[in-house]
Amino acid sequence: xxxxxxxKMNWVFYILGLLTALTSCIRDEIPPCPALSVQISVKDxxxxxxHKVELEQTxxxxxxxxxxxxxxxxxxxxxxxxxxxxxxxLFEVTGEDKTHSVRFRDELPHGTYVLxxxxxxxxxxxLDAARTSxxxxxxxxxxxxxxxxxxxxxxxxxxxxxxxxxxxxKGKLIILASNLPGDIAWSRKNVSPLYGTVDxxxxxxxxxxxxxxxxxxxxxxxxxKTLLSPSHPGGSTLKLSFYDSPGRLAPASVPDDVxxxxxxxxxxxxxxxxxxxxxxxxxxxxDNWEKVHDMIIDQIVxxxx
Numbered sequence: 688x689x690x691x692x693x694x695k696m697n698w699v700f701y702i703l704g705l706l707t708a709l710t711s712c713i714r715d716e717i718p719p720c721p722a723l724s725v726q727i728s729v730k731d732x733x734x735x736x737x738h739k740v741e742l743e744q745t746x747x748x749x750x751x752x753x754x755x756x757x758x759x760x761x762x763x764x765x766x767x768x769x770x771x772x773x774x775x776x777l778f779e780v781t782g783e784d785k786t787h788s789v790r791f792r793d794e795l796p797h798g799t800y801v802l803x804x805x806x807x808x809x810x811x812x813x814l815d816a817a818r819t820s821x822x823x824x825x826x827x828x829x830x831x832x833x834x835x836x837x838x839x840x841x842x843x844x845x846x847x848x849x850x851x852x853x854x855x856x857k858g859k860l861i862i863l864a865s866n867l868p869g870d871i872a873w874s875r876k877n878v879s880p881l882y883g884t885v886d887x888x889x890x891x892x893x894x895x896x897x898x899x900x901x902x903x904x905x906x907x908x909x910x911x912k913t914l915l916s917p918s919h920p921g922g923s924t925l926k927l928s929f930y931d932s933p934g935r936l937a938p939a940s941v942p943d944d945v946x947x948x949x950x951x952x953x954x955x956x957x958x959x960x961x962x963x964x965x966x967x968x969x970x971x972x973x974d975n976w977e978k979v980h981d982m983i984i985d986q987i988v989x990x991x992x
Contacts, residue, residue, distance in 0.1 A: 721847045723791040727804055727836065729755040730852035731952045734859065739974055740954045742861050742910055752787050753780040756806035756834050756853055759787060762818060766799040766839060769817040777811055786850075797843045803887045806834035806853050820886045823857065823916040824895050832857065832914055837887035855952040856885050857914045862927070864909040864959040870931040871939055872905045877926045880919045881949065889951075891917055900935070915949045922946040927959070942966040945979055 732755050737745050746754070759780055763773040773791050780787060803819055808831060813822045824830050834853040840846075860878065879896025886892075901911040915923075925945045928938035940961075945968060947955055956971035957979070969976040 719793065720797075720844050722793050723795055723800075723840065723842045724848050725789045725791075725802060725840070726850040727759070727761075727787040727789065728752075728785070728850060728852050729834070731755075731834070731855040734855075734954045735952055736954050740861065740956055740971065742863060742956065743859070743912075743954055749785070751783045752785055753782070756780065758808055759804060759806050760808060760811060760818075761789065761802060761804040763791065763840075764801050764803075766801050769819065772800070777808060795842065800840050800842060801887070802836075802838055802840055802849075802851060804836040804851065804853060806836075807832050815884075820884050821856065822884055823882065824897050827896060827898055829897060829899050829914050830857075835885070835887065835889070837889075854889070856889075857916050858949045858951055858953045858955060860913045860915050860925075860947070860949065861954060861956045862909075862911045862913075862959065863957070864911075864929075864961070866961045867906075867909065867929065868931070868939065868961065870905050871929045872903055873930040873933070873935055874901045874909070874911065875899070875928050875930070875935060875938075876901075876911075876913065878913075878915055878923050878947070878949070881916045881923055882919065883916070885916070894919065915955075917951050918947070918949045922948045925957075940966070942968060945970075 729752060732748050732750075733746055734740075734743065737743050757780055758777055759775070760777040761775050762771040764771050772795065775789075805814065805818075805821065811818065813825050813830065814820065821833060821835070823833075833856045835856055836851040836853045838849065838851045840849050862876070864874070875898065877896060877898045880894045881896060882891035883893030883895035884891070895916070897913065897915055899913045901909075903909050923946070925947050927942055929940045931939040942959060943966075945957065947957070947970070949955055958969040958971070958976060960967045960969070968979040970979050
């Protein structure tokens with residue numbers, strides 16, 4: 688009997704040992720939850736209509752991330768809150784990677800978060816206090832070619848790897864002027880109304896205007912380019928003046944105002960042709976130049992010889 692009892696006890700100890708080993712093995716094989724990871728890519732590598740505009744360079748779609756978006760700033764907030772649980776101050780993008788990888792800390796609690804990314808900024812002064820809204824044209828200036836991405840991310844054991852795409856917040860106005868009087872070497876343009884701010888949902892609001900000046904070598908064909916936010920419904924008014932004096936106190940010629948519609952990530956192209964005291968103004972629509980105005984200039988200052 689003692690032998691049988693001893694044998695039973697040996698089996699009990701064996702089974703207990705086996706269960707302990709199995710339990711330890713199972714625990715050791717459970718990996719930690721993966722960290723939240725995000726690949727930031729660039730969606731708007733070129734303007735939508737760039738292939739129809741010879742005056743704008745078409746970029747390869749296969750360049751390094753930094754060739755499209757040179758700087759980045761991002762913050763991660765719990766949904767419904769502006770308090771960041773992770774934030775990366777503005778930095779310059781380096782390297783040749785086609786995307787920028789972000790891996791958040793392992794201790795980040797599971798939950799639903801909002802990731803907001805701003806790209807192309809020189810500093811953060813044009814962002815609001817919560818850094819979720821951008822002033823597009825500070826003090827009426829052209830400002831920067833800013834990109835933005837914003838996405839809601841559910842983070843748990845099954846959802847932890849995401850890709851977000853950055854999109855351009857502004858469009859570009861291109862003006863071609865040809866056959867100008869000899870000493871004309873400056874221009875001033877004003878465009879308004881334009882939207883003043885954009886938020887993380889690409890919601891545009893507010894109103895602003897932009898004034899920009901350009902200079903060139905007299906006698907040359909002139910091309911000016913200006914970054915502009917989208918127009919308000921009904922369009923924006925473009926006021927353009929040409930000057931033959933560095934002081935730019937009185938314009939040498941003033942074409943009629945033109946109504947244009949600026950759009951996000953789109954090129955708006957106008958051509959001003961001066962012949963026999965007239966400005967003919969054309970706008971590029973798809974692949975065709977359509978005449979906007981054909982009027983006699985009220986006053987042309989005689990150019991200096």
